[in-house]
Amino acid sequence: xxxxxxxxxxxxxxxxxxxxxxxxxxxxxxxxxxxxxxxxxxxxxxxxxxxxxxxxxxxxxxxxxxxxxxxxxxxxxxxxxxxxxxxxxxxxxxxxxxxxxxxxxxxxxxxxxx
Amino acid sequence: xxxxxxxxxxxxxxxxxxxxxxxxxxxxxxxxxxxxxxxxxxxxxxxxxxxxxxxxxxxxxxxxxxxxxxxxxxxxxxxxxxxxxxxxxxxxxxxxxxxxxxxxxxxxxxxxx
Numbered sequence: 606x607x608x609x610x611x612x613x614x615x616x617x618x619x620x621x622x623x624x625x626x627x628x629x630x631x632x633x634x635x636x637x638x639x640x641x642x643x644x645x646x647x648x649x650x651x652x653x654x655x656x657x658x659x660x661x662x663x664x665x666x667x668x669x670x671x672x673x674x675x676x677x678x679x680x681x682x683x684x685x686x687x688x689x690x691x692x693x694x695x696x697x698x699x700x701x702x703x704x705x706x707x708x709x710x711x712x713x714x715x716x717x718x719x
Numbered sequence: 720x721x722x723x724x725x726x727x728x729x730x731x732x733x734x735x736x737x738x739x740x741x742x743x744x745x746x747x748x749x750x751x752x753x754x755x756x757x758x759x760x761x762x763x764x765x766x767x768x769x770x771x772x773x774x775x776x777x778x779x780x781x782x783x784x785x786x787x788x789x790x791x792x793x794x795x796x797x798x799x800x801x802x803x804x805x806x807x808x809x810x811x812x813x814x815x816x817x818x819x820x821x822x823x824x825x826x827x828x829x830x831x832x
Contacts, residue, residue: 639819639820641819641822647824648807648822648823648824648825649762649807649809649820649822650822651819651820651821651822654818654819664819696759698761698762700819700820707764707767708764708820709764710754710761710762710764711761712760712761713760713761715759
């Protein structure tokens with residue numbers, strides 16, 4: 606089946622630093638990748654949609670300058686949390702989609718900002 | 720936007736019993752999906768039901784969809800301790816193109832051994 610990986614699985618950083626999270630589709634080419642955020646004991650919230658080679662589309666309330674998304678290839682999308690603050694601590698999950706309506710989710714990245 | 724609402728928010732039952740979770744949504748959809756998430760882990764896709772389907776089965780899972788009421792239910796039969804997890808419904812809203820899913824708030828299911 607389709608596999609999506611994320612790296613790192615956990616990251617702890619100091620306030621003010623930037624953190625990059627990678628999302629890779631391992632055995633298929635993803636036309637679209639999505640980034641979600643999940644706060645403790647809450648549901649997933651879509652942050653942005655990215656298509657290879659074009660700018661990401663951000664959901665309302667998500668700062669595009671703070672959450673930089675780069676979708677350089679059909680198998681890789683990166684999310685960079687810039688100038689991270691403790692309130693950015695969350696579980697970030699990506700998913701990848703092919704031409705069908707199925708999304709394949711990565712295992713998630715736990716970000717803790719001290 | 721967050722549109723799915725699951726109920727109950729939490730459910731605790733004895734092993735062997737059936738567990739039913741409900742989900743309501745607000746807009747027209749292409750399909751509705753159910754996911755499971757163990758604590759602190761990623762999502763596991765359980766089942767997808769399209770807007771023109773009314774019922775779907777997969778092993779011990781049974782999903783129904785009522786588009787007139789904009790609601791869906793997930794039934795887990797003969798529950799096991801390993802079914803303990805949070806369950807989310809997610810809708811793929813109608814509108815064309817590749818859209819992110821809209822997740823409900825989830826039901827936390829606890830199976831008592």
